[in-house]
Amino acid sequence: MSRQATIFEQLARVQINVAHPAEQYMMRLHAPDIAAHALPGQFVHLQVAEGARLRRPISIMLSNPEQGTIDVLFKVVGEGTRLLAQKQAGDILAVCGPIGVPFDISDTSRRYACIGGGVGIPPMIFAADRLQQAAGHPMVFAGSEVPFPFALTASRFLLPGIPAAAMMTIQSLESRDIPCRLASGNPELFGTFSGYVADLAALWLEALPTEERDKVTILSCGPHPMLRSVAQLGARFGVQTFVSLEEHMACAIGGCAGCVVETHEADGTHYRRICVDGPVFDATQLNWD
Ligand SMILES: Cc1cc2nc3c(=O)[nH]c(=O)nc-3n(C[C@H](O)[C@H](O)[C@H](O)COP(=O)(O)OP(=O)(O)OC[C@H]3O[C@@H](n4cnc5c(N)ncnc54)[C@H](O)[C@@H]3O)c2cc1C
Ligand code: FES
Numbered sequence: 001m002s003r004q005a006t007i008f009e010q011l012a013r014v015q016i017n018v019a020h021p022a023e024q025y026m027m028r029l030h031a032p033d034i035a036a037h038a039l040p041g042q043f044v045h046l047q048v049a050e051g052a053r054l055r056r057p058i059s060i061m062l063s064n065p066e067q068g069t070i071d072v073l074f075k076v077v078g079e080g081t082r083l084l085a086q087k088q089a090g091d092i093l094a095v096c097g098p099i100g101v102p103f104d105i106s107d108t109s110r111r112y113a114c115i116g117g118g119v120g121i122p123p124m125i126f127a128a129d130r131l132q133q134a135a136g137h138p139m140v141f142a143g144s145e146v147p148f149p150f151a152l153t154a155s156r157f158l159l160p161g162i163p164a165a166a167m168m169t170i171q172s173l174e175s176r177d178i179p180c181r182l183a184s185g186n187p188e189l190f191g192t193f194s195g196y197v198a199d200l201a202a203l204w205l206e207a208l209p210t211e212e213r214d215k216v217t218i219l220s221c222g223p224h225p226m227l228r229s230v231a232q233l234g235a236r237f238g239v240q241t242f243v244s245l246e247e248h249m250a251c252a253i254g255g256c257a258g259c260v261v262e263t264h265e266a267d268g269t270h271y272r273r274i275c276v277d278g279p280v281f282d283a284t285q286l287n288w289d
Pocket of ligand 1: 043056057058059060072073074075076077078079080081082119120122245246247248249279
């Protein structure tokens with residue numbers, strides 16, 4: 001059931017690669033064809049070094065079709081991301097993208113609650129950005145155990161159910177009138193909700209009047225235990241929930257079946273490739289055991 005459109009292969013020039021605490025990096029790449037077609041939830045497959053056999057999948061955090069650029073955020077976890085961290089302005093990377101089925105954010109009458117954890121935050125930023133451009137109603141909840149790789153500020157938005165002490169938000173979202181709140185188990189991260197991001201979103205959902213809650217769709221990306229909690233949250237409140245899976249991949253273009261996930265759909269059980277049939281799936285179709 002692949003709905004994959006054209007995937008471009010580009011030699012992309014690194015414009016910036018900025019280091020943030022805890023080995024997180026924000027890289028901007030000049031990749032005009034990918035930037036022109038990228039949608040929230042899609043990713044790129046980056047060659048981390050010349051001649052390197054395997055590429056690495058990284059979500060698109062923002063695309064600017066006018067400038068021909070895409071932004072990605074990654075955390076160093078192994079050899080591939082370590083090589084990516086060493087890239088400097090002017091370096092050239094082979095990049096394939098945009099890949100995957102994006103989030104469906106076409107119904108702008110709905111309230112999209114974008115819940116991201118760690119390196120799952122970038123697709124939430126992209127979804128919120130596009131929704132705001134389309135006069136939609138995005139809302140972002142972001143969780144991290146290490147310092148957020150964004151400039152933070154105190155929010156002027158009052159949100160139902162959210163403790164007043166959790167007032168910090170991502171500055172770039174605040175300046176575009178996108179409400180956002182942060183969660184962390186790290187007591188040093190001032191102004192964040194102390195706990196899991198799914199629990200923060202639960203406080204907000206709980207406080208919404210039923211007719212408002214019925215208009216909410218949850219989009220989420222992050223580590224598996226977080227996605228499981230978000231899927232449970234959606235089930236608890238009867239809110240439609242879509243998750244983006246960040247699992248191991250080899251080819252990332254549907255050819256090797258190295259990224260298969262079992263789904264339970266109306267017509268039975270299927271084995272879907274996360275790279276091209278996903279990475280976005282309806283949370284109710286996945287096994288969360
Ligand atoms: C669709 C998709 C989007 C992604 N988006 C981002 C992103 O925006 N930012 C980001 O930092 N990372 C993202 N990832 C994860 C990223 O691809 C991996 O961290 C990266 O491939 C690791 O490569 P490495 O060579 O540095 O580490 P490796 O040496 O390959 O692995 C180091 C450690 O990370 C674990 N690991 C490797 N790949 C994954 C994976 N896909 N998921 C979970 N654990 C993994 C390994 O088991 C090992 O413990 C995404 C993955 C997918 C599939
Ligand atoms: S990684 Fe090869 S089919 Fe998905």
